[in-house]
Amino acid sequence: MKAWLIANHFLMSKKFSELTDWLFQAAKAANIEMVLMSNADCLAFLGRGGVDAFKQYHETLPDFVLFWDKDVRLATYLETLGIPVYNSSKSIALCDDKSMTHLTLEQYGIPMPKTIIAPMTYENIGYTDYDFLTMVEKELHYPLVIKECFGSFGAQVYLAKDENELLEKVEQIGTKPMLFQEFIKSSEGRDIRLQVVGDQVVASMYRYSEIDFRANISNGGKMKAYQPTDEQIALALECTKRLGLTFAGVDLLFGEHEEPIVCEVNSNAHFKNIYDCTGVDTAKQIINYILLEKRNHRC
Template identity: 30%
Template sequence: MTDTVGWHCRRLQDALQARGMVGHCVDLSACRIDTTVSWHGLQLPGFDDALPQAVIVRAVAGGTFEQVTKRLGVLHALNDLGVPVYNSPRAIEHSVDKSATSVRLHAAGIPTPPTWATESPAEAERIVVREAAAGRAVVVKPLFGSQGKGLALAGWVNGAYQALPPLATSLYGGMAYLQRYLPPVSEPGFDWRVLVIGGQAVGAMRRVSRHWVHNIAQGARAERQPLTPELAELAERATAALGLDYAGVDLMAARLGPQGPTDLQVLEVNGVAAWQGLQQVMDQPLAPLIVNDLIDRKMAQHGPAIRIARHRP
């Protein structure tokens, strides 16, 4: 499932072909619920009244609340029908909503920067003022954003007070999701992206940038990074807390100790993670790891699909 047929889809299709399967790229926005054409009530482009053996969710395109609800509803229906969905729709919901992610990480005892989510502009402004009074800044993030888009700093920024941006816009949707800003521990600054597949961390990279936003999509460069036990353990715990089959986990160091960066914090967990940047600094192909985990673990656990009985009139 993807809204763009590109690099990732081709790599997944190649890996599926190597396992004797055929991968079809389908846009969730083109999937319909139609109770007149099939016994299961779904219509997926290219499948007539049949169902796929499994689904890999590569991307869920943005849209209105109603559109996204329908797209996730299709994934829920497939999951309920016994089709292995990788990642599950419930796990995607937990990871795409940053506030839900923060609550689950905190409850699991996973270190993250202090975080707030509120619908009250006045309360959000009080948080920003309080943080600024302590000489700190906060990162303002869209609740459903990705790839570093729409991030802003508020509070004490570059020696002056920076007010909260207007929240009543399509970007923030009247919500304030605030996360305490972690200053870089080096120049240029960096964070880590760790890819976890089937509960196991398989690779990591440094995302380096002179800008405070470290996403590859915002101009950061990818550098090789050994997968240390500390990075792997924290990324695996974060992925498990959200129930994800595969995830891209973003981590940052809160301080620099004598032996290097310390006090690792989880910034975000991406349940529809891209891995093109990571692949550039890794020798091992990553798409086959995803496909193998889907086939050998997830599909094997599900067994025959279709748990809901077909009802005839």
């Protein structure tokens, strides 16, 4: 079986390359002939003769693509060629944009923090007034959370404690898409990450921080292995199903009565920390699941 593993050409840090190397080795161990490619090595050719041109550069198309990137345009193109892509372009797009994640899950009654999506403005115009923030303050109260719709590792998540901090942060974010959420006080500095592959939660960890309202390891948080409840497992699986994901990292908060609340869903969740914490090899789990699905499909 032949496969492509596609990563972003312009993310060259060890933090990302070690994951693609890990996935590559897992595929090799499963006797999959996998080729590691970047999105710059695999350009989408459109229009007259586009497909023929693409095939000149890639004489043999893979049986599937493991898409470890967020280049949804390329993922969509590969799907138009009839190549199975994991995760799909649609599910990657839904997870990459936090507002679209919440809009999708809202349709199915998934529990999440009270959320308000900022109005869209144009880059050359910006916000000519901030009157809409009055509604945000009224509905969410302080402190409240501000999130850029596109971001990773908690780096684009902020806490505003008053009107001045809210306005300052919104002005700083500028015209980039953002949303506002109620601050779940009962989950301050703690959450859980559930690693989902197929229809199973294969690993989970409890993340906690004594120095930040965010529990992300990248922001100084700590971690330990965690046994999720049936309710937490069911919610994580429901999220991945509704977002069309084959594999994902689902982050859950703790409500006032410890009930699970969805924080976000990651289509390309980094799995080194959860491996260090639990010993579960997510790369192996992903490869084995795709193999099983391909075999079942042939049957």
